[in-house]
Amino acid sequence: MELLVASAIGLMTACGIYLMLRQRSFPVIVGLAMITYAVNVFLFASGRLTLGLPPILRDDAAGYTDPLPQALVLTAIVISFGMTAVIVMMALGAFLDTGSDKMDLDDDRAEDPEARK
Template sequence: MEALFASAVGVLTAAGIFLILRRRTFPVILGLSLLTYAVNAFLFATGRLALNAPPVLNKYKEVAYTDPLPQALVLTAIVISFGMTAVIVMIALSAYLSSKTDHIDLPLAEEAGEDE
């Protein structure tokens, strides 16, 4: 189960980085979201991957338990990432409305008229 979970985090990270390197704003926003999901899954996995285990230690039974701190961190990270995604979408929307395109163009030195 750990290998499947680790490969899923790796695929999410790779897809997120691939989309961030695109030249349009919408794939960049999707890539940031995928990276956020990968980090959240990684944080969740730090609390031990155990099936049907309680998040607290029971003093009457010797059973495995999962750490509740990473779960709380993931919930906080989900809220923060939702807010940051909304901010990024609004910045991209304002850039689109001002330039009428969502293409990210970085002018080259010869196109901008600058001499090296």
């Protein structure tokens, strides 16, 4: 089971990095989401979640589940949602400004102020 989870984390990370290296806005956003999912699964897997145990140690319980990984993942989900919204708005603003969602870093028009008009 550990091999399956580790393989899934590695595959999601590889797909996320591949998509983030694309030159279009949408694949970059999807790649960032894939890396976020990989980090969340990694945090869950590192917490050694157990089924059927309470999150807080009680006198009648045989053990407890560590609530810290669950809190970290919940916080990561909220932060990633906010960052995704910010990146989508930045991509939308760039699209409306330039008319294209391609992120051209080697743009010759950046050196010539007259070509921007």
